[in-house]
Amino acid sequence: MADIMRYAGQAVFYVCAAALTGYLSFRPLYQQTHPGLAQIKLSFSHGAQRVEDCRRLTTKEIAALPPSERRPNTCSRERHPVYVEFSIDGELLYSKSLEPAGLSKDGPSRTYQKFLVEAGVHAVTARLRDSGREAGFDYEMEQQLTLAPGQSLAVDFRSEAGGFILK
Amino acid sequence: MDAIRGLLRFPLDRLERLLGTVFPAHWNPLFNLGALGFFFYWVITVSGIYIYIFFDTGIHEAYQSIEYMTNEQWYLAGVMRSLHRYASDALIICLLLHMAREFSLGRYRGARWFSWVTGIAAMMLIYMAGISGYWLVWDKLAQYVAIVSTEWLDWLPIFGEPVARNFLAPGSLDNRFFTLMIFLHIAVPLFALAVLWMHLQRVVKPVINPPRGLAAGSFLSMLALSLVLPAVSQGPADLARVPGNVGLDWIYLPLFPLLERLPGSVTWSAAMAVFLILITIPVLPPMKRSAAAVVDLGNCNGCTRCDLDCPYEAIAMVERKDDSPFSMMPQVSASLCVGCGICAGSCPTSMPFRRRADLSPGIDLPDFTMAMLRDEVEAVAKRISGPGRLIVFSCQHGVRASDVKHGSCAAVSLRCIGQLPPSFIDYVLSRDLADGVLLAGCKENDCYNRFGLRWTEDRLAGQRDPHLRARVDRRRLKTVWCGAGGNAWLDAELAAFSQEMASLESLPGKAHAQAPRVKEDAAHG
Ligand code: HEM
Ligand code: SF4
Ligand code: SF4
Numbered sequence: 001m002a003d004i005m006r007y008a009g010q011a012v013f014y015v016c017a018a019a020l021t022g023y024l025s026f027r028p029l030y031q032q033t034h035p036g037l038a039q040i041k042l043s044f045s046h047g048a049q050r051v052e053d054c055r056r057l058t059t060k061e062i063a064a065l066p067p068s069e070r071r072p073n074t075c076s077r078e079r080h081p082v083y084v085e086f087s088i089d090g091e092l093l094y095s096k097s098l099e100p101a102g103l104s105k106d107g108p109s110r111t112y113q114k115f116l117v118e119a120g121v122h123a124v125t126a127r128l129r130d131s132g133r134e135a136g137f138d139y140e141m142e143q144q145l146t147l148a149p150g151q152s153l154a155v156d157f158r159s160e161a162g163g164f165i166l167k
Numbered sequence: 168m169d170a171i172r173g174l175l176r177f178p179l180d181r182l183e184r185l186l187g188t189v190f191p192a193h194w195n196p197l198f199n200l201g202a203l204g205f206f207f208y209w210v211i212t213v214s215g216i217y218i219y220i221f222f223d224t225g226i227h228e229a230y231q232s233i234e235y236m237t238n239e240q241w242y243l244a245g246v247m248r249s250l251h252r253y254a255s256d257a258l259i260i261c262l263l264l265h266m267a268r269e270f271s272l273g274r275y276r277g278a279r280w281f282s283w284v285t286g287i288a289a290m291m292l293i294y295m296a297g298i299s300g301y302w303l304v305w306d307k308l309a310q311y312v313a314i315v316s317t318e319w320l321d322w323l324p325i326f327g328e329p330v331a332r333n334f335l336a337p338g339s340l341d342n343r344f345f346t347l348m349i350f351l352h353i354a355v356p357l358f359a360l361a362v363l364w365m366h367l368q369r370v371v372k373p374v375i376n377p378p379r380g381l382a383a384g385s386f387l388s389m390l391a392l393s394l395v396l397p398a399v400s401q402g403p404a405d406l407a408r409v410p411g412n413v414g415l416d417w418i419y420l421p422l423f424p425l426l427e428r429l430p431g432s433v434t435w436s437a438a439m440a441v442f443l444i445l446i447t448i449p450v451l452p453p454m455k456r457s458a459a460a461v462v463d464l465g466n467c468n469g470c471t472r473c474d475l476d477c478p479y480e481a482i483a484m485v486e487r488k489d490d491s492p493f494s495m496m497p498q499v500s501a502s503l504c505v506g507c508g509i510c511a512g513s514c515p516t517s518m519p520f521r522r523r524a525d526l527s528p529g530i531d532l533p534d535f536t537m538a539m540l541r542d543e544v545e546a547v548a549k550r551i552s553g554p555g556r557l558i559v560f561s562c563q564h565g566v567r568a569s570d571v572k573h574g575s576c577a578a579v580s581l582r583c584i585g586q587l588p589p590s591f592i593d594y595v596l597s598r599d600l601a602d603g604v605l606l607a608g609c610k611e612n613d614c615y616n617r618f619g620l621r622w623t624e625d626r627l628a629g630q631r632d633p634h635l636r637a638r639v640d641r642r643r644l645k646t647v648w649c650g651a652g653g654n655a656w657l658d659a660e661l662a663a664f665s666q667e668m669a670s671l672e673s674l675p676g677k678a679h680a681q682a683p684r685v686k687e688d689a690a691h692g
Contacts, residue, residue, distance in 0.1 A: 009189025013196070014388035021256045021389075022396045026414040030424060032311060039409050043335055045328055101327060112321065112329045152409045154336040167336030 033116060038147035040088070040115045040124065044157035047108040048080040048100060048130035077106035080132035086155075087125045088117060119149040126155055126164045139163035168451060175271035179264075180652045183610065192611035194381045200265035202377040203385060207258040208360070210386065214251040218244060222303070224345040229305045230403045237399055249393030255297050256418045257389060262290055270448070272564075272615060277456060277505045278369065278479050280449035285366040287445050292359035297419045299352040303345070310334070310404035311413045312420065315427045322431030337406045369503075371480050371617070457506025457582070458534045460499050466516045467529030469493035472632050473510035476585070478618040479503050482510060482530075497530060507616045508532045508586030512623075515633050517588035519544075535582060544591065547577035548600035555669030557661065558601040560587050562608040564615035565650055566657050573661040576605075584608035585619030589626045589635035596643055602668040603643045607657055610650035620648060642671065 033039065054075040062070050079100040086094040094113055101107030109130075122145050127137040139157070141164035147153060154167040183197045190196065196203060221244050223232040236244035266286065269275055275283040301312045317331040333340050367373045376382070401414055415423065426434050444451075459481070460473075474482040474497055481503035487496040497510075510530045511517055517528040519541045526538045547558060552575065559578035561568050568578035581587055584606055592604045606623065614620035624646070625631035635644075645664050649656040 006189050010194075010384060013186065013189060014384050017196075017257075017260075018253075018388040018392040021253055021260065021418070022392045024417045025252065025256050025398070026416070028417075029412050030415040031412050032424075032427070033409050033411060035411060037409075041335060043329065043332055045332065107327070110327075110329060112318070112331055150408050150411050152336075152407055154339075156335065167338070 033150075036119055036149050037116045038119045038149060038151040038153070040117060040147075041113065041152065041154045042084075042086050042094065042115070042126065043110075043112040043154065045108045045110045046082055046128075046130065046157050046159065048082045049132065050076065051078045051080055051132065052076040077104055079106055079109075080130055082109035082128060082130045084111065085125075085127045085137075086113070086115075088115065089123050090125075117147065119147050119151070121146050124155070126157075128157060128164070130159075168448075172271050172273060175267050176651075179268055179271055180650070183613075183650075184653075187610070190381075192613075194378050195612065196381060196385075197264065197268065198610075198613045199374065199377045199381055200261045200268060202374045203381070204258055204261045204265060205363075205375050206377050206382050206385060207254045207261065208356075208363075210254040210389065211251055211258065211356075214247040214254065217247045218251060222349075224349055225342050226305065226340055226345065227403075229303060229345060230400065233304055233400055237397065241397065245397055246390070246393050249396075249398040250389055251300075252398040252416075253389045253392050255300065256416065257385070258293065259297065259418045262293065266290065274615070275449050277449075278481070278503045279505075281369045282366055283449050284446055285362055287442075289359050289362045289366055292355055292362060294419065296352060296355040296359060299348055299355060301416070301419070302348050303352060304400050305345075305404045306400035306402055307404060307410045308401045308413050308415070310406065311410040311415075312423065314410075315423050319426045319431065319434065322435060334406055339406065369480070371478050458532065459501040459504035459506060460508070460510050460530050461533050462497050462499060462530050463527055464489070464491070464496060464529075466527055467493070467496055468515070469495040469497075470515060470632075471495065471497075472513040472515065473497050473530045476509050476513040476618070476622055477504075478507070478509060478616050479505055481505075499530070505616070506532055506534070506582060507619065508535065508582040509616060509619050509622065511537060512583075512586045512588050513633065514588070517590065517633075519588075519591050519594040532582065532586075535586075537588070540579070540581075540586075540591070541594075543579050544595060544600065547579055548595070551575050551577045551601065554672050555603070555665035555667070556601045557603045557605055557665050557668065558595050559605045559607055559661070560584065560591070561606075562615070562619070565608045566652075566654050570654055571607075571657070571661070573658060573665065575665055576661055578607075583614070583616045583619035585614075585616060585622045587623065589633055592644060593636050593639050596639060602672055603645065603664055605661065605664055606644075606646045608646070608648055608650075610653070611648040613650065643668065 052074075054073050056072055057065075057074050061074075062072070065071075081097045081099050083097045084095065085092060093115055096111065098109035098111055099105065100109050124141075124143050124145050126141045128139045129137045131138050139159075141155075143166070145153065145166075156165050156167055157163065158165060179197065183195065186195050186197060192198070218233075218236060221232055221236050221240070223229060233248070236248055238245070269279075269283070269286075298312060298316060302309050314331060314334050317329075317334065320326065321329040321331050333344055367375070377385070415421075464487075469484070469487065471484055474484050481500050482497045483500070484495045485498045487494055511528055511532060514528040514530050517531075517537050519526065519537070526541060528537055531537055544558065551557070555575050557573075557576040559568070559571050559576055560581055561571065561578050562584040563580050563582060565584075568580035571578035587606065595601050595604050608620050608623070609615050611620065622631055626633060627635045627644070627646070629635065629637075645660065647653075647657055647660045649660075
């Protein structure tokens with residue numbers, strides 16, 4: 001009899017352990033974002049224009065180089081930073097000058113940002129300059145977007161595709 | 168640190184005792200957490216191999232193939248999938264408890280630092296393996312896990328391109344990413360297994376397989392759970408939508424909501440801080456390091472018992488170079504020795520009957536010698552009187568000697584119950600220092616020094632050297648494996664035992680009193 005009680009006790013333990021495992025494996029449900037919201041991601045990886053185009057070195061400059069490194073052209077690989085501005089409904093949410101990656105600043109500038117907005121219609125403006133100019137922009141996008149609840153929209157950038165792209 | 172340990176010890180102790188009422192001591196799940204961990208690891212491996220057969224790598228194929236398993240072949244592949252998931256959850260539960268228990272019992276210092284540190288490494292790998300598993304399903308939860316973990320990793324300036332850009336929008340992800348994930352999901356657990364092998368390198372005779380009954384019960388409960396509540400996917404991933412509501416696995420992913428909401432600087436510093444604390448715990452104060460055992464060659468005959476009994480493999484028998492007739496001698500590695508005294512308890516030359524100058528065994532603890540132990544026994548014997556006098560030998564990891572307050576009892580504290588040479592019991596009874604001897608130690612099957620309790624029982628039963636002499640009246644000896652916190656239990660046993668001894672006293676012919684007081688020598692009974 002005592003044995004039966006012990007086995008019953010063990011069974012109770014196993015049931016509790018399994019129930020706890022099964023429960024915690026799925027519940028409580030986690031609500032990541034409020035159901036009425038939508039998300040816009042602004043992310044790109046873009047190499048700005050080079051600071052200096054390739055040019056011919058002057059004879060003087062060539063003479064100044066050590067003999068083993070003399071060459072007719074110079075190509076500095078350094079790039080400009082990418083300056084980006086992002087606004088939703090006229091409100092500037094993000095503006096940053098993104099430094100090029102790499103020790104010699106020859107890599108792409110990158111960003112990855114997320115914004116939550118109410119679902120509905122929004123005016124989204126994205127502007128970018130990558131040519132080292134002081135003012136104005138090299139690329140610009142202005143769009144009226146209708147976002148469904150829970151939608152996730154990405155704003156990427158590719159100069160080959162002509163600028164900002166929505167995904 | 169001690170306060171945190173106490174805080175953890177209390178609920179664990181309660182649970183251990185509760186489970187002790189329904190499980191035999193060697194089946195108690197809390198005494199088998201490491202072994203259960205291994206058991207679940209094997210369940211995960213077998214079920215994993217089976218579902219891998221049906222798994223297709225590919226953005227759409229992955230989800231489809233898992234749906235097939237769950238819905239079409241629910242009776243086998245579906246069950247295997249559920250087992251794979253629930254055994255992984257059970258593994259983590261066992262590991263967290265294993266870690267909390269080893270910590271709460273103070274089993275992380277001294278020679279155990281190695282098991283502790285490799286344990287932490289294994290734990291991190293198992294978490295990584297589990298989290299990577301959630302990606303493979305490529306459902307809403309997978310999408311959530313993938314995005315949050317890559318965004319978190321991207322905070323570190325190690326990846327050029329943000330890895331999270333792989334999940335920017337539909338079409339960003341390519342199949343190669345899946346191939347990489349499945350590779351990680353197989354390689355990381357294998358690596359964890361290698362680390363676990365190291366984890367046990369310094370554990371003498373580790374219990375790797377749980378007792379059959381416990382294994383069967385654990386497996387059946389996971390199988391039942393898999394049938395009652397099969398693991399299912401949460402709808403295909405859609406990068407054009409935020410995952411919204413997800414059923415998180417709180418066992419693997421409890422920190423994900425925090426990773427997602429707090430800035431990377433906070434979460435990474437917290438993670439680094441916790442990691443540093445965990446791996447430095449073995450050397451953080453308060454440090455209590457006992458002196459290592461010392462060999463006295465003049466009294467050693469090279470019998471190898473100390474080497475056989477040391478639970479930490481701190482003793483090696485090496486060739487003896489002096490001109491003694493014995494060819495081998497023990498050598499103690501001070502870095503492995505924890506000063507438990509079990510070796511001194513096993514040495515045939517630990518004989519309290521000897522003259523004081525001679526009570527120097529072949530191996531002894533310099534800060535708690537056999538001579539000191541005998542002095543203490545004699546001192547406490549003077550404090551007890553009346554019928555039913557008891558001397559309690561209590562292990563410092565069980566009920567503290569100072570807590571033994573029963574009227575005609577006095578207690579002597581030992582490093583481990585295994586430090587007690589059985590001849591001391593004979594000594595107490597034959598010299599009439601007390602009417603009975605009670606040994607109190609850790610819980611059965613849960614000795615702090617792993618084998619102290621088992622060796623003691625075997626010595627008393629005459630199954631392991633040194634034996635308890637046959638002439639000792641067994642009625643006058645009692646063992647209570649009550650563990651720390653078992654004060655009430657011990658008190659009750661003491662009261663009953665003392666009364667029993669008092670009534671024995673009134674019977675004619677005290678067995679042990681008639682034993683002749685022979686002059687003892689190194690030979691034992
Ligand atoms: C990852 C999976 C793990 C498995 C499968 C595992 C398994 C084991 C096993 C089988 C033992 C031997 C137990 C015995 O025979 O008494 C053991 C000992 C130990 N484990 Fe783990 N363990 C794991 C993780 C951990 C973790 C995360 C920690 C803590 C950080 C840890 C700390 C220890 C310590 C300190 C010991 C030594 C016990 C002793 O010397 O008495 N383990 N482990
Ligand atoms: S004191 Fe304990 S750990 Fe040290 S050598 Fe003796 S038995 Fe081994
Ligand atoms: S148990 Fe004692 S006699 Fe035997 S080898 Fe060890 S120290 Fe020497």
